[in-house]
Amino acid sequence: MIEQRFTLSARSVSNLDDQERTKFLAHTRHELRTPLNAILGYSEMLLEIAEEDVVLNDLADLHEVNSAARNLLRQINLLFDPANARLDSPELQEKLSPWLDRLVECNARLLQQFQKGGLTLYQCDLERITLAAQKLRALLADFTEV
Amino acid sequence: MPKILLVEDNEMNRDMLSRRLERKGYTVLLALDGRQGVEMASSEAPDLILMDMSLPVLDGWEATRRLKNAEATRAIPVIALTAHAMSGDREKALEAGCDDYDVKPIEMPRLLDKIQALLTAPSAQ
Numbered sequence: 001m002i003e004q005r006f007t008l009s010a011r012s013v014s015n016l017d018d019q020e021r022t023k024f025l026a027h028t029r030h031e032l033r034t035p036l037n038a039i040l041g042y043s044e045m046l047l048e049i050a051e052e053d054v055v056l057n058d059l060a061d062l063h064e065v066n067s068a069a070r071n072l073l074r075q076i077n078l079l080f081d082p083a084n085a086r087l088d089s090p091e092l093q094e095k096l097s098p099w100l101d102r103l104v105e106c107n108a109r110l111l112q113q114f115q116k117g118g119l120t121l122y123q124c125d126l127e128r129i130t131l132a133a134q135k136l137r138a139l140l141a142d143f144t145e146v
Numbered sequence: 147m148p149k150i151l152l153v154e155d156n157e158m159n160r161d162m163l164s165r166r167l168e169r170k171g172y173t174v175l176l177a178l179d180g181r182q183g184v185e186m187a188s189s190e191a192p193d194l195i196l197m198d199m200s201l202p203v204l205d206g207w208e209a210t211r212r213l214k215n216a217e218a219t220r221a222i223p224v225i226a227l228t229a230h231a232m233s234g235d236r237e238k239a240l241e242a243g244c245d246d247y248d249v250k251p252i253e254m255p256r257l258l259d260k261i262q263a264l265l266t267a268p269s270a271q
Binding site: 021030034035036037038040041042045048049073131132 | 156158159161162163165166169198229250251252254
C-alpha cells in the first residue's frame with residue numbers, strides 16, 4: 001500500500017469539498033504513518049535489546065532516531081488532521097524535513113557504529129529503518145510536488 | 147505460552163511486531179491477508195488474533211465477521227489494529243465483532259495490556 005503514489009498535491013487539497021478532503025487526508029495520514037510505525041517499532045525494539053543486553057555503549061543516536069520519529073508522527077497528525085482546511089507544501093517541508101533528515105543522519109551513524117562493533121545481527125533492523133525513511137521521504141515528495 | 151495469530155500484510159510491520167511479541171514470550175503465527183487469517187484461525191486455534199484492518203484479498207472487518215460467525219472461531223478474541231485513527235474507526239471495528247481496538251503506531255505496553263486483559267478474561271478461559 002505504501003508504494004501507491006498520491007494523486008493529489010498539497011496545493012490541490014484545498015480545492016476538494018469537505019467530504020473528499022476528509023477522506024483524502026485520512027488516507028494520506030494512514031500512508032505516512034505506515035512507514036513511521038516500522039521506524040518507531042524497530043527503534044524501540046533495538047532500545048529494549050540494547051538496554052537489556054548491553055550491546056551498545058552509546059544509545060544517544062538510537063534515542064535520537066526514536067525521538068525524531070515521534071516528532072514526525074506528531075507533526076503528521078497535526079498537519080494531516082482532516083480539520084485542517086489548507087495544506088501548504090513549503091510548510092510541510094519546513095516542519096517535516098528537518099526531523100526526517102535528523103532521523104536518517106542518526107541512523108546512518110548507528111549503522112557505522114554497528115558495523116564497527118560487529119553487531120551484524122541488528123544491522124538489518126537499521127537497514128529496515130533506512131528503507132522505511134526512504135519510503136516516507138518518497139511519499140512526502142509525491143505529496144508536496146506542485 | 148499463549149499463541150497469537152498476527153494478520154498483517156505489511157512485511158516490515160509484520161516482522162517488527164512479531165519479534166517484539168516473541169521477545170515477550172508469545173508464540174506468534176503469521177497470516178498475510180484476511181482470507182489466510184480466517185483459515186489459520188480455524189486450523190491453528192490461536193489464543194488471540196491481532197487483525198490489521200486494511201488487508202488485501204479479504205479486509206479485516208470482513209475477516210472478523212467470518213470468524214465471529216463460525217462456531218469454531220467465534221470465541222477467539224480479536225484486537226483490531228489500524229493506522230487510520232479516525233473517529234468512528236473503533237466503533238466500526240467493534241461492530242464487525244472485534245473485542246478491542248488499537249491504533250498504529252503501536253504503543254507496546256498499551257497493546258500488551260490489552261492482550262493480557264483478553265487472555266485472562268473469563269470468556270477466554
